[in-house]
Amino acid sequence: MEATESTSSRRDPGHRPVAAVTGGRRGIGQACAISLAEAGFDVVIVDLEEDAGATQTLANAAEHGARARMVVGNIAEIDHRADLVDRLYQALGTVDCLVNNAGVLSGTRGQDLLNVTPADFDHVMSVNLRGTFFFTQEVARRMVGEAAKGPPAERSIITISSGAVGRARTDSPEYAFSKSCLALMSQMFALRLGKHGIRTYEIRPGINRTEMSRDAWGMYEELIAEGRFPIPRLGVPEDVGKTVASLATGGLAYCTGGHVYVDGGFHIPTSVRPRRN
Amino acid sequence: MAQLDGKIAVVTGGSRGIGAAVGRAFGREGAAVVICDLLDERGEGIADDVNRAGGSAIFVHLDVTAQTDWQAMTARVDAWRGGIDVLVNNAGINVRTGIENVGLDDWNRVVSVNLTGPLLGMQTVAPIMRRRGGGAIVNIASNAALRGIKSAAYCASKWGVRGLTKVAALEFAAAGIRVNTVCPGVVPTELNAGQPYVATTGAKTPMGRIATAEEIAAAVLFLASSSSSFITGMDMPVDGGLTIGMPS
Numbered sequence: 184m185e186a187t188e189s190t191s192s193r194r195d196p197g198h199r200p201v202a203a204v205t206g207g208r209r210g211i212g213q214a215c216a217i218s219l220a221e222a223g224f225d226v227v228i229v230d231l232e233e234d235a236g237a238t239q240t241l242a243n244a245a246e247h248g249a250r251a252r253m254v255v256g257n258i259a260e261i262d263h264r265a266d267l268v269d270r271l272y273q274a275l276g277t278v279d280c281l282v283n284n285a286g287v288l289s290g291t292r293g294q295d296l297l298n299v300t301p302a303d304f305d306h307v308m309s310v311n312l313r314g315t316f317f318f319t320q321e322v323a324r325r326m327v328g329e330a331a332k333g334p335p336a337e338r339s340i341i342t343i344s345s346g347a348v349g350r351a352r353t354d355s356p357e358y359a360f361s362k363s364c365l366a367l368m369s370q371m372f373a374l375r376l377g378k379h380g381i382r383t384y385e386i387r388p389g390i391n392r393t394e395m396s397r398d399a400w401g402m403y404e405e406l407i408a409e410g411r412f413p414i415p416r417l418g419v420p421e422d423v424g425k426t427v428a429s430l431a432t433g434g435l436a437y438c439t440g441g442h443v444y445v446d447g448g449f450h451i452p453t454s455v456r457p458r459r460n
Numbered sequence: 461m462a463q464l465d466g467k468i469a470v471v472t473g474g475s476r477g478i479g480a481a482v483g484r485a486f487g488r489e490g491a492a493v494v495i496c497d498l499l500d501e502r503g504e505g506i507a508d509d510v511n512r513a514g515g516s517a518i519f520v521h522l523d524v525t526a527q528t529d530w531q532a533m534t535a536r537v538d539a540w541r542g543g544i545d546v547l548v549n550n551a552g553i554n555v556r557t558g559i560e561n562v563g564l565d566d567w568n569r570v571v572s573v574n575l576t577g578p579l580l581g582m583q584t585v586a587p588i589m590r591r592r593g594g595g596a597i598v599n600i601a602s603n604a605a606l607r608g609i610k611s612a613a614y615c616a617s618k619w620g621v622r623g624l625t626k627v628a629a630l631e632f633a634a635a636g637i638r639v640n641t642v643c644p645g646v647v648p649t650e651l652n653a654g655q656p657y658v659a660t661t662g663a664k665t666p667m668g669r670i671a672t673a674e675e676i677a678a679a680v681l682f683l684a685s686s687s688s689s690f691i692t693g694m695d696m697p698v699d700g701g702l703t704i705g706m707p708s
Contacts, residue, residue: 374707377666377700389690413633413692422690429687435696437645437675439667440704444694448633451626451693 199249200336201275202431205229205258205318206285208237210393211343211420215282216240218424220249222432227252227274229267230285250275258285258314268321277329280431281322283342283365286311288395293354304357311361315342316368323376330379337433338381342369343423346389346446366442373440382439384430389446391418413448462490463685468541470494470533472524472581473551475503477649478600481673482548482680483507487515489681492541496522496533497551524551524577530584543592546684547585549578549621550600554651556611570613575620582628586637594636596684599625600676601641601695606703618643622695629693638692640683645699646670666701 202219206212207228213236216226226244230237233253244251252274256267272278287310289303319340326338345362352359369385376383389412390396390403400417407415422445429435430443444450469486473479474495486493487510495510495517497503503519510517520536523529537544552574555566578599589595604611605618621641628639646652646661647670662669679698682688697703 370701370704373701374666374705377707378668382667413630414638414690415634418690425687425689426691429682433678434682434687435679435698437667437671437700438679438696438698439701441697441701443691443696445690447690448629448638448692448694451629453626453630 199223199225200279201225201227201277202280202282203227203229203271203278203322204282204284205315207240207253208232208234209240210395211388211391211423212282212284213240214420214424215284215343215427216251217243217247218421218428219280219282219431220244220247220251222428224280224431225250225275227254227271227278229254229256229258229271231255231257258318259310261314261317264317264321268318268325271322272325278322278326279336279338281319281340282427282431283315283319283340285315286343286361289355289357292398296353296356299355299357307357307361311358312364312368315365319368319372323372323381326381327376327379330381335380337431337436338379339431340369340372340376340381340383341427341430342383342385344369344385344387344442346387346444346450348387348442369442370440377439382436384435384438385442386423386426387442387444387446387450388423389418389444389449391420391423393420411449413451416447418445418447462488463681463687464489464491464546467491467545468494468537468543469546469548469684470496470537470544470585471548471550472496472522472577475499475506477651478644478647478673478676479548479550480506481677482550483517484510484513485674485677485681486546486684487513487517489685490515491546493517494533494537494540494544495519496524498523524549524581525572527580527584530580534584534588544585544588545592545595547581547589547595547597548600548680548684549581549597551577552600552602552651554611554614556614558610559612562612567613571617571620574614574617575624578621578624582624582639586628586632586635589637590632590635595638596688597628597632597637597639598680598683599639599641600680601625601643603643603645603697603699603703605641605643605695606697625695626693633692638683638688640688640692641695642676642679642683643695643697643699644671644676645697645702647673647676649673661702664702664706665699666704666707669700671698671700
């Protein structure tokens, strides 16, 4: 019953909850911000610089009636996390939904397991895991504080990890390490925050047609041609955006700590290629 | 816009519990709903509810273990609307006995309804969806498909549903048909009325309570709608975090 009440408050036309999206100036983060705006959220994007992509994200979100703001900052600079989260909360007054999307690949992409350097490792971990964890911790503390004071509201923390979670590989191990730890992180916050009415979700995108993966598009097109992807296309950022919007609006109100593969079925363990019609 | 506008959706076990909640939710979201069950009178009642609420629904008698019933159902739906876009294999039964005590008749009955039923449903409906260029199938398994419980036939049949779902996702993906599993936690329904775990599971759950049928229906709606257009072959627990562990 509690869930029904809070879901109906979401439909109050005068009330737009606030979503924060890290890495919101391009790619999946941009699509998440726009989908959330379309679903009725005001949005704050957190990213390294206010470039043309950021401006585009804010403009597209505003077209859906959202107040759209940007906070410039780096989640990896954890000594400044309180200041960054202060500015995030000041932007639109609160945060009902946090989308942890910011992430990097190492500068020397695709390094073999035997060649990865400490610098590659530290760079990826500092953003994807260390930065995301402490940023989430800071936001979660404030969400718990608001949950204790305020009226019931739907609050959620959605972490974009990767289809790389839990899969052994021989290249870019630091990326898989960081994303696999985010999966565990999302479950840990689910356990800790459930009683405060804060749900957590983890989304595992497959291969998306984004700038970050541009140099791998060709390889993935070959895999598609070989029939390795059940749904025979690359993902697009909007696939993830739609899923985030469904989760943030309470579409899965009794799910927490779970993960959703948005990958066209690539995760299905199989030695059989899907049948082509 | 409603999430299932213009879609034709079949829900088995739709006369009560989770199936009825799915039927109602689909009706609200604009689907033409086909409520299927063995319980005719109650199924007619759910269809009436959907129609009174401004939706569109019919009831069709269906024993999910009978191929002839599946054929008759699709013929009826063809005459009513023409085609099927969404299939929810929800009908299920439980016999609570372990391996040493389960009778072969009970075992066969549970496996027949819980596992063979979804197989027959997909066999019947996939060609229809294929002709229409795609569709979505949601198979209702259980939290018992993610761990072991003491009911042998139920647990094994629900694990089987997960496996069958993965086969279906691979087999049908190129036809534009997505297939996913929902694994509900404890929902108070007639199937588990009086079971002690209904009262005790909430306290062991990270979200501090058990689910409502409507919350399971919401997850089914997500997987049936275009919001999940790139999601296939997945198992989705809807259990308040029960299967990830215990909060301290």
